Amino acid sequence: MHIFQRIDEARSFCSRARSGGTDIGFVPTMGAFHEGHISLIRSCREENETVMVSIFVNPAQFGPDEDFVAYPRDLDYDAGLCREMGVDAVFAPSVAEMYPTPQTLSLDFGGLTSDLEGRHRPGHFAGVGLVIAKLFNVVGACRAYFGDKDWQQLAVVRRLTAELAFPVEVLGCETVRDSDGLALSSRNAYLSATERQSALGLYRSLRVGSDKIESGERSRDAVEEAMALVLAEVKGLSPDYAVVRDAATLMPVDFLSGDLRLLVAANVGGTRLIDNLGARADRPPPLSTLGEGVRA
Numbered sequence: 607m608h609i610f611q612r613i614d615e616a617r618s619f620c621s622r623a624r625s626g627g628t629d630i631g632f633v634p635t636m637g638a639f640h641e642g643h644i645s646l647i648r649s650c651r652e653e654n655e656t657v658m659v660s661i662f663v664n665p666a667q668f669g670p671d672e673d674f675v676a677y678p679r680d681l682d683y684d685a686g687l688c689r690e691m692g693v694d695a696v697f698a699p700s701v702a703e704m705y706p707t708p709q710t711l712s713l714d715f716g717g718l719t720s721d722l723e724g725r726h727r728p729g730h731f732a733g734v735g736l737v738i739a740k741l742f743n744v745v746g747a748c749r750a751y752f753g754d755k756d757w758q759q760l761a762v763v764r765r766l767t768a769e770l771a772f773p774v775e776v777l778g779c780e781t782v783r784d785s786d787g788l789a790l791s792s793r794n795a796y797l798s799a800t801e802r803q804s805a806l807g808l809y810r811s812l813r814v815g816s817d818k819i820e821s822g823e824r825s826r827d828a829v830e831e832a833m834a835l836v837l838a839e840v841k842g843l844s845p846d847y848a849v850v851r852d853a854a855t856l857m858p859v860d861f862l863s864g865d866l867r868l869l870v871a872a873n874v875g876g877t878r879l880i881d882n883l884g885a886r887a888d889r890p891p892p893l894s895t896l897g898e899g900v901r902a
């Protein structure tokens with residue numbers, strides 16, 4: 607397995623692979639691997655001839671009060687796992703390699719990032735967009751794998767890819783959860799045992815919301831209220847948002863229909879956690895949920 611630190615080395619490796627006729631699968635990461643990353647790399651390995659994984663803690667996506675310095679880093683461990691999984695090349699550049707000069711370009715995703723995580727973390731998605739644009743420029747034509755767990759990030763990457771015409775197929779992979787439902791995240795490492803129990807409220811809230819939609823509720827307010835109630839009842843958890851949005855645009859939909867995404871965020875101790883779940887509202891709601899006037 608190759609480990610490249612320089613852009614030119616990683617780029618020529620990918621070009622050579624393509625000119626040899628193989629397709630490239632790419633998994634961008636910030637390291638600190640957990641089962642979630644492993645399942646992305648596994649899917650990538652199964653579906654592509656050449657597999658490239660990047661490991662880079664991207665300073666541009668951390669706010670001044672966020673955990674850039676404390677973010678867990680263990681390149682040897684992560685590279686070891688890559689080797690075991692049959693990854694062909696790891697790209698692990700330094701900050702100076704990725705950002706050799708002060709960055710003047712700034713990406714704006716408009717309404718897609720003005721709410722939810724974007725509201726809470728100003729500049730975060732501009733930083734994600736920037737590093738993904740650079741990485742896609744290094745790797746070139748490929749299939750790129752991202753976790754559904756960061757749903758707004760996935761929407762940003764899809765928008766970036768479409769608007770800048772990157773020759774990249776973006777694939778979202780299902781969130782990996784512990785047996786109790788907690789979505790895996792590198793930040794779970796910060797949770798004490800009690801905080802971890804409180805963190806389970808996020809998934810409970812999503813399930814309550816999706817069950818309501820499943821059983822015919824079509825009012826956004828009613829679903830969001832039910833989700834918020836679950837979060838409010840959990841000791842040690844301070845909720846930020848609990849919403850239902852259009853799955854692709856992330857815009858609010860009053861009468862729930864089509865592909866939806868339920869999204870929650872909350873602080874547990876000093877740790878901010880996010881989670882989301884898909885739901886579809888394409889069947890007519892059961893008659894029992896409609897007002898008297900519309901019954902036959």
Ligand code: PAF
Nearest residue numbers: 634635636664734737756
């Ligand atoms: O999800 C992540 O790990 C990061 O945001 C990403 C996509 C690797 C960009 O730094």
